[in-house]
Amino acid sequence: MKIDIVGKNYSVSDKLDDIIRKKAQRLDRFFSDDVTARVVCKEEHKGRFTLEVTIIANGAVIRSEETSDNMYNNIDIVIPKIDRQIRKHRTRLNKTFKDTIFNFHAAEAEAIELNDTKEEEIPAIVKTKKFELLPMSVEEAIEQMDLLENKFFVYLNPTTGKVNIVYRRYDKTVGLIEPQY
Known part of the structure; x- marks a missing residue:
């Protein structure tokens, strides 16, 4: 698995880069060599740091993020979260994506299954x-979402004729999902 590490409003030190790569190695057993993990380190506000890890492999998206006052603590939380997500959903992912993204070896798969009680x-x-x-x-959809006190709202975009979704993000901003089909 390849690892791309990017800093947004944050300078990624060589030490942090090494630690991320070392901790992410535990995910190598799940993926083939052509899969890339994108790690984004960013400073949200003074003293608040977010670490996002996104792995996109043949249509499957596995993502986790953590925000705290210490980037190194975020690494210790995010990598195990991704590991748990893969373990929890590996059977479904393997069926859906027909073993094209995962690189489970028989012995490792058995060991993992023994650990899953x-x-x-x-x-x-x-x-x-x-x-x-x-x-x-979009403005009307956001207004409807707020009026209904929902975290998301599905509507038809009259310009494109396609279904769109607006949603409330963790940081209280609004996101827009425009599916491609």
Whole structure:
């Protein structure tokens, strides 16, 4: 697995670069050599640092982020989170992506399964909502999301004729998802 480390409003020292690469090596066993992990280190506000790790492999996206006052602590939290996500969802990911992204060796896979004491179940859908998809501008969609006190809102973009989603981000800003199809 290749690792790209980028700093945004933050200078990544050689020491931090080495630590990230060393800790991320534990994820190598899951992926083939052509997969790239993108690590973004950024300073949000004075004294608040965020570490984001995103792995995109043949359509599967595995992502985790952590914000704290210490970038080194973030590394110790994010890498194990990614490891847990892969372990938890590896069966589903392998079925979906037909072993094209994962590089499980038989012995490693057995060892991992022995460590997983309980089988994770797919969460049951407890509620289904049907609604009319209304055409509206981004501003109107944000207003609707706020009026409904939802974390996201699905609407039809009249300009493109496609479904869009606005959502409230962790930092209280708004994000827009425009699917490509």
